[in-house]
Amino acid sequence: MSQMQNVLTEIRERIALVTINRPEALNALDEQTLAGLETVFGELKEDDSAGAVVLTGAGEKAFIAGADIKQLSSLNPVAAKEFSRRGQAVTKVIESFPKPVVAAVNGFCLGGGCEIALACHMRLAGKKTRFGLPEVKLGLIPGYGGTQRLARLVGRGAALEMMLSGEMVSAQEAYRIGLVNRVVEDEVLVEEAFKLASSIISNSPSAVRYCLEAVNSGTQMPLLAALDMESTLFGLCFATEDSAEGISAFLEKRKPDFKGKQGDT
Ligand code: CO8
Secondary structure (H helix, E strand, C coil): CCCCCCEEEEEECCEEEEEECCHHHCCCECHHHHHHHHHHHHHHHHCCCCCEEEEEECCCCEEECCECHHHHCCCCHHHHHHHHHHHHHHHHHHHCCCCCEEEEECCEEECHHHHHHHHCCEEEEECCCEEECHHHHHCCCCCCCHHHHHHHHHCHHHHHHHHHHCCCEEHHHHHHCCCCCEEECHHHHHHHHHHHHHHHHCCCHHHHHHHHHHHHHHCCCCHHHHHHHHHHHHHHHCCEHHHHHHHHHHHCCCCCCCCCCECCC
């Protein structure tokens, strides 16, 4: 694994802990940090020693306090569009990652940081966490997918309230509107994210991958096409050793030993 100053990676118990590491700037996303995230996720995709990712921010104050506002100050409209596309590319890498990505959201989760959290597959928040899309206060709109992913996750009304007011919401409010899966004590946030990731990776890796694919691709399709894709993926499960093992283990009343390999068919 590459080790970068701004993005740290450590693999424990088959789970990669990826930490955004710019605590002095509340982990704001500058170009180097975005590139670091892209590199790390690229490497983890190919790394069989990690079956899931937990993403968090260094220090106690912030997950990510947004895009680096200093870097935004010099942009013209063309460069700003490119800047938005660059961040969107990173959110797409995370969203379409073939292994589960759990955000352990600690402290401020604002702007581009909230958009990175939205791209993760699941979000756990510490009690002190605060979410917000404050871009309107800077004369901007969210540009790393926030206008689209937040509305799809929590619905138009709640998403527009956050976006148009620019105000932060508490972890509890984020839970109420469906922005986070769960709120836990701040001290055990990463541990809880690991527990969730660990329970997921005890299941069939190929089935987990197909679930992610079905939900990620299917939610962008008309329902009938998405249902068709679900059937195709369901069929493909039967080309894996995992389905044979999972079904046999149930019938033989034992724990399955999943390998996550494709079968011959
Ligand atoms: N960018 C750069 N530096 C930051 C950022 C940021 N987003 N957030 C905090 N910092 C820095 C501060 O400048 C400060 O640095 P220094 O010590 O050198 O002055 C350090 O982090 C600590 O911050 P504060 O002293 O401000 O800490 P407070 O506890 O007083 O306040 C807040 C914490 C409330 C989080 C405050 O820092 C804040 O409001 N930050 C900005 C939040 C924000 O507006 N985020 C959205 C940014 S815009 C965005 O993300 C757009 C994404 C899409 C872009 C599309 C491309 C065009």
